[in-house]
Amino acid sequence: MASSALISDTESWKDLRAHVEEINKTHLRDLMNNTNRCQSMMLEFDGILIDYSRQRATLDTLNKLFSLAEAARVKEKIIRMFNGEHINSTENRSVLHVALRAPRDAVINSDGKNVVPEVWHVLDKIRDFSERVRSGAWVGATGKTLKDVVAVGIGGSFLGPLFVHTALQTEAEASKCARGRQLRFLANVDPIDVARNITGLNPETTLVVVVSKTFTTAETMLNARTMREWISSALGPQAVAKHMVAVSTNLKLVEQFGIDPNNAFAFWDWVGGRYSVCSAVGVLPLSLQYGFSIVEKFLKGASSVDQHFLSAPFEKNIPVLLGLLSVWNVSFLGYPARAILPYSQALEKLAPHIQQVSMESNGKGVSIDGVPLPYQTGEIDFGEPGTNGQHSFYQLIHQGRVIPCDFIGVVKSQQPIYLKDEVVNNHDELMSNFFAQPDALAYGKTPEQLQKENIPEHLVSHKTFSGNRPSLSILLPSLNAYNIGQLLAIYEHRVAVQGFVWCINSFDQWGVELGKSLATQVRKQLHASRKKGESVEGFNFSTKTLITRYLEASADVPSDPSTLLPNI
Numbered sequence: 301m302a303s304s305a306l307i308s309d310t311e312s313w314k315d316l317r318a319h320v321e322e323i324n325k326t327h328l329r330d331l332m333n334n335t336n337r338c339q340s341m342m343l344e345f346d347g348i349l350i351d352y353s354r355q356r357a358t359l360d361t362l363n364k365l366f367s368l369a370e371a372a373r374v375k376e377k378i379i380r381m382f383n384g385e386h387i388n389s390t391e392n393r394s395v396l397h398v399a400l401r402a403p404r405d406a407v408i409n410s411d412g413k414n415v416v417p418e419v420w421h422v423l424d425k426i427r428d429f430s431e432r433v434r435s436g437a438w439v440g441a442t443g444k445t446l447k448d449v450v451a452v453g454i455g456g457s458f459l460g461p462l463f464v465h466t467a468l469q470t471e472a473e474a475s476k477c478a479r480g481r482q483l484r485f486l487a488n489v490d491p492i493d494v495a496r497n498i499t500g501l502n503p504e505t506t507l508v509v510v511v512s513k514t515f516t517t518a519e520t521m522l523n524a525r526t527m528r529e530w531i532s533s534a535l536g537p538q539a540v541a542k543h544m545v546a547v548s549t550n551l552k553l554v555e556q557f558g559i560d561p562n563n564a565f566a567f568w569d570w571v572g573g574r575y576s577v578c579s580a581v582g583v584l585p586l587s588l589q590y591g592f593s594i595v596e597k598f599l600k601g602a603s604s605v606d607q608h609f610l611s612a613p614f615e616k617n618i619p620v621l622l623g624l625l626s627v628w629n630v631s632f633l634g635y636p637a638r639a640i641l642p643y644s645q646a647l648e649k650l651a652p653h654i655q656q657v658s659m660e661s662n663g664k665g666v667s668i669d670g671v672p673l674p675y676q677t678g679e680i681d682f683g684e685p686g687t688n689g690q691h692s693f694y695q696l697i698h699q700g701r702v703i704p705c706d707f708i709g710v711v712k713s714q715q716p717i718y719l720k721d722e723v724v725n726n727h728d729e730l731m732s733n734f735f736a737q738p739d740a741l742a743y744g745k746t747p748e749q750l751q752k753e754n755i756p757e758h759l760v761s762h763k764t765f766s767g768n769r770p771s772l773s774i775l776l777p778s779l780n781a782y783n784i785g786q787l788l789a790i791y792e793h794r795v796a797v798q799g800f801v802w803c804i805n806s807f808d809q810w811g812v813e814l815g816k817s818l819a820t821q822v823r824k825q826l827h828a829s830r831k832k833g834e835s836v837e838g839f840n841f842s843t844k845t846l847i848t849r850y851l852e853a854s855a856d857v858p859s860d861p862s863t864l865l866p867n868i
């Protein structure tokens with residue numbers, strides 16, 4: 301395929317289009333009867349079992365998808381990514397989040413320079429700093445140990461760390477490594493989020509970590525200034541040096557903000573925001589909370605999947621297979637959404653994180669060469685832990701729209717509970733649902749079955765389940781830091797594979813810019829109206845009316861700072 305041609309013009313794409321008709325003739329319940337097919341749709345790697353037999357696909361479909369991957373030069377793109385080529389062409393950058401978790405002796409080049417030593421330099425600095433804070437060798441301005449951390453950041457500087465933090469909690473409870481410590485995340489510029497984060501914290505024992513790749517994100521910088529005010533009004537401006545540190549690629553702005561550059565933890569422009577959890581963005585706050593060694597285990601899990609992704613043949617390559625099947629679901633079967641359904645409360649923040657990884661990466665309208673696409677890319681990702689979701693939106697998934705589902709289960713619970721008189725233990729109860737739901741979706745229930753059960757005729761159509769609804773089952777051995785790293789890397793690379801096939805740039809995010817620049821215009825207007833009484837100008841009728849109403853109705857809100865910052 302020539303670099304400017306569209307993937308949809310290739311024979312492989314057309315072949316898959318034609319193949320849909322054949323797949324439409326077969327119900328999933330019939331495909332599930334073919335044990336050989338099901339057997340070959342199970343894949344095991346490093347303790348993880350993947351079952352994709354409930355995809356609406358045959359072995360023939362897979363072969364056609366492999367041809368598509370070849371036409372899209374997926375292998376070549378993966379290698380180019382690992383080689384540090386500037387595959388993020390619109391920003392002229394390498395895409396090297398894999399270097400963040402590479403072993404110390406690995407060699408990964410960006411612009412002719414091995415970046416691994418720099419990565420480990422920062423990791424060593426984090427190990428040292430977090431140990432000093434946790435041991436009490438680094439204390440706050442009044443000599444007290446810093447036991448609480450507020451990480452200020454948004455988007456990729458928030459969602460990944462929040463996901464891993466939430467997932468690690470149970471393992472950490474068992475080892476007591478987070479005893480007496482708290483990690484909070486301040487993301488929203490909504491003052492309510494500020495107030496909630498500050499509530500119950502003492503500035504004397506709090507460390508604020510400002511996390512921003514650019515150090516220009518409006519919300520993060522306002523929240524950072526608010527936290528600086530919270531610290532300095534309680535402990536004096538000199539306390540900022542002991543109570544605020546930063547993670548950024550822009551160390552110049554960190555210094556201008558007033559944070560000692562020695563207390564700044566760098567990362568690099570070859571790390572995309574949504575791919576940055578394995579950089580200091582995640583590693584620093586998580587090491588402060590749990591200690592570096594547990595976070596290192598998480599990095600090792602991700603690295604194991606990186607090597608698998610780079611080297612496994614496509615038929616045995618988890619991210620490649622899952623990425624191709626997602627393309628099949630979106631571009632050929634026409635399913636626009638994907639549900640991420642972990643049967644694990646510890647994974648409750650997986651879906652919000654993957655939502656950004658996937659939707660910010662693959663929600664694009666043009667090819668990497670700037671050509672408008674005649675096909676849709678990306679999917680609408682959402683999800684909740686099971687079984688909670690079953691009592692919320694599964695109705696639609698079972699009888700309404702078809703939404704391919706990712707079911708994620710864990711073999712061993714870290715928090716087993718056994719009640720004497722129960723039929724099954726609590727984890728078995730949870731997992732009973734994990735095993736049942738994919739079959740309910742695949743097989744459905746026919747009117748004939750219902751009639752045999754003597755269901756009244758007027759209810760038969762209501763109680764019928766069409767089935768034929770695809771899903772994927774991912775079974776993790778446990779939910780330790782290593783497995784969490786594996787899971788993260790599987791999703792990151794799966795998203796990349798989708799983008800490689802769709803021939804888009806999955807590593808830029810121009811779509812977030814327009815709203816930001818319009819907000820700048822509104823911000824100026826709010827300032828001019830409040831401070832100088834200027835009328836609202838330069839907006840369409842609708843926006844002008846809304847802004848005017850907002851200004852008029854909020855004119856009585858007090859503006860004395862000391863009355864508005866909580867807990868000082």
Ligand SMILES: O=P(O)(O)OC[C@H]1O[C@](O)(CO)[C@@H](O)[C@@H]1O
Nearest residue numbers: 455456457512513514517573812
């Ligand atoms: O880390 P930063 O530079 O503050 O950016 C935060 C987030 O903002 C975005 O640029 C989108 O607005 C994300 O890609 C990024 O993760």
